[in-house]
């Protein structure tokens with residue numbers, strides 16, 4: 001039995017809508033795929049791959065024999081929100097699967113999706129309020145995956161948990177970053193109902209530091225958790241940056257969840273600057289809006305097609321990744337440095353040059369200047385932490401690392417979890433970090 005590859009809806013069909021691109025595997029397919037698991041003596045998927053340490057070989061065995069209830073029980077031992085990670089996780093576990101040494105890894109992410117969706121359909125996912133209250137109160141600032149994970153963990157320990165979120169809805173980047181075609185937002189609402197039934201209270205549309213002071217929360221709650229993510233996006237301060245039509249990726253990607261359509265790629269020549277996942281999400285969104293063309297440029301060289309020797313198994317491999325959004329139509333260019341945004345009041349192009357990356361530095365290649373036509377430019381070059389001027393951090397007198405990640409102060413019961421503490425990372429790592437902070 002080989003690994004299945006056609007897990008996505010056909011490109012022609014899916015670019016016409018914002019519904020999830022991945023099709024659901026059938027029960028037969030999932031059972032066959034999980035049966036590929038070798039139940040290795042040392043399960044690297046569980047120990048080295050998954051930050052949550054999910055019991056992957058046991059889950060696989062349970063699915064393969066048709067015992068989905070047991071599979072769900074095993075999955076929920078370590079994973080509070082498998083329905084999120086089963087949709088958006090790059091599956092670090094699969095990169096660490098022993099099958100990587102001889103063939104292709106077991107399909108862990110899709111089988112976890114099957115387990116959790118079966119559990120919801122069968123009514124097995126029910127609120128689990130704490131057995132007893134501990135009489136203490138916890139405030140969580142930020143309702144992204146880390147904040148939600150902290151809330152669940154503390155609630156299970158008996159804390160009365162209140163989550164404050166500045167946006168109108170919970171989810172953080174799950175809602176306002178990751179596009180609908182990767183994660184339908186009803187999935188977040190479904191989980192919210194369970195969290196509320198467990199006794200977690202949400203106050204949305206409340207910006208801590210402005211609408212309520214952090215100092216007040218610190219005084220009123222026995223635990224204060226900051227899970228505020230990494231809002232500071234990396235900018236590209238080259239000539240012409242002030243022209244109309246140049247936006248940060250999150251301004252663009254967050255629109256749909258906010259019910260806005262200020263930045264529309266319809267009929268436009270779109271240039272995405274930044275070759276990572278955020279850029280890829282911009283590509284998929286621009287194609288769905290009907291962009292005339294989409295070019296994605298990246299400063300770094302093109303990664304190798306296969307796992308680089310610098311990242312041997314079971315490490316997460318450095319290699320070229322082609323997302324479902326890239327498959328939908330996009331020109332990708334590497335070793336491209338942006339010099340200037342051209343045009344009048346509105347952007348008309350990006351003047352670029354080719355560079356060579358050697359010995360840890362870039363060297364421009366003479367005679368390679370080119371202007372890529374652009375009516376819309378999206379900046380997707382990563383995030384720089386919470387920023388040196390973060391008000392919450394200042395108000396609480398917390399320390400910052402040189403990359404502006406927030407340092408916890410456990411002696412004062414103030415904890416920083418998720419991306420704001422680790423730097424921009426992954427949903428699964430944000431969940432695991434918050435969970436482990438209170439384990």
Ligand SMILES: Cc1cc2nc3c(=O)[nH]c(=O)nc-3n(C[C@H](O)[C@H](O)[C@H](O)COP(=O)(O)OP(=O)(O)OC[C@H]3O[C@@H](n4cnc5c(N)ncnc54)[C@H](O)[C@@H]3O)c2cc1C
Nearest residue numbers: 142144145146166172173208228229418419425426427430
């Ligand atoms: C476009 C994009 C796509 C991504 N795709 C993936 C993917 O496919 N797979 C993956 O694993 N990871 C992905 N990531 C990374 C992942 O989304 C993050 O690592 C993860 O969401 C971090 O969780 P968090 O809870 O720490 O922070 P966030 O999700 O950023 O949540 C922080 C929350 O805090 C709130 N907040 C901040 N300040 C305040 C305040 N003062 N008062 C109240 N609320 C406040 C914010 O509004 C936000 O809701 C992506 C990231 C981006 C930007």
